[in-house]
Amino acid sequence: MTSGTLTCEFVQSLESRRLLTANNFTETDLVSDQAGHGQVDANLVNAWGIVPNPGLGSLWVSSADAGKSTIYDNKGGTLLPAVQIPGVGGTGSGSPTGIVYNPSSSNFQITKNNARTANPDGTFSAQGMVRVKGVRTGIAGRITPEWQVWGGYTLLDARIVNGTAINTTGMIPLNTPRDSMTLWTTYLFDKKWEIGGGPTYQGLRYANNTNTVIVPDFIRFDATAAYKMEKYDIRLNLFNLTNVYYIEQVMASDGGRGVPGSGLTGMLTLTYRM
DSSP states (O other): OOOOEEEEEEEOOSSTTSOOOTTOEEEEEEEESSTTSSEEOTTOSSEEEEEEETTTTEEEEEETTTTEEEEEOTTSOBSSOOEEOBOGGGOSBOOOOOOOOOSSEEEEEEEEEEEEEEOTTSOEEEEEEEEEEEEEEEEEEESSSSEEEEEEEEEEEEEEEEOSSTTOTTSOOTTOOSEEEEEEEEEEETTTEEEEEEEEEEOOEESSTTSOSEEOOEEEEEEEEEEEOSSEEEEEEEEOTTOOOOEEEEEOGGGOEEEEOOOSEEEEEEEEOO
16 A cells, blocks of 8 residues: 655754755654554545645645545644535546645636537447636634634536537536635644534535536534643544534435535544654
8 A cells, every 4th residue: 555654854063053965854644544643543644736825834645545635734744624626527436646735815717628428329428518706715714712713615616618418518527516614623622632523514505517517415423532742642523513414425426415424423532753
């Protein structure tokens, strides 16, 4: 198995007045998918991209083999639940090979030529064109030294400019919500107790490129609680607190299908630092 290790490297001078050299450094492993290299995260497999958020001290990493994107703090802990990256056509799991961080807000337009589109006989051709115009904005910071907040909102205006399949030109590509939002906050008590949580919203989507199968919007609430000591952390993560029914993934096969997300789920982890 290909492993990935997120490493923080910094140079220390043996003498304060000497020039720093490339041969003098200390390596500190923060998180890996294997034991013995900092905190263990099974999602960190073959990490292809890493970008820092200097204002918050966080690191955003995408893992090609796991098909997931995760935000870590400066000690290797996960700040937000890992996000599954969709594959080609919005189905399955993707394999990211890069990552970009936008510090505050941005407007963008993406045009995809040779987009894969379905033919009337059930085969696919790389002849379509999809254009996405959007706006993304986010917040990240500390309200107090103990209280941290992260959030983001994305608006997508996506259209199939040229579709080879019947009745797809001018439609919205499958699995492309117009609005999506996330908000997450944590608070640290007495330097060792941490609680946090927040909502994730995803707007209405379609399960096919003819927009005949609708996937409703949803709001999911997640939460976390941790006991943090110098040598170890005990953390409880709760996903989908209100046990809401929602569709997590969509597939274009059979005219459009959806895969439900998990109901109320808990995960208890123990992290020990050598």
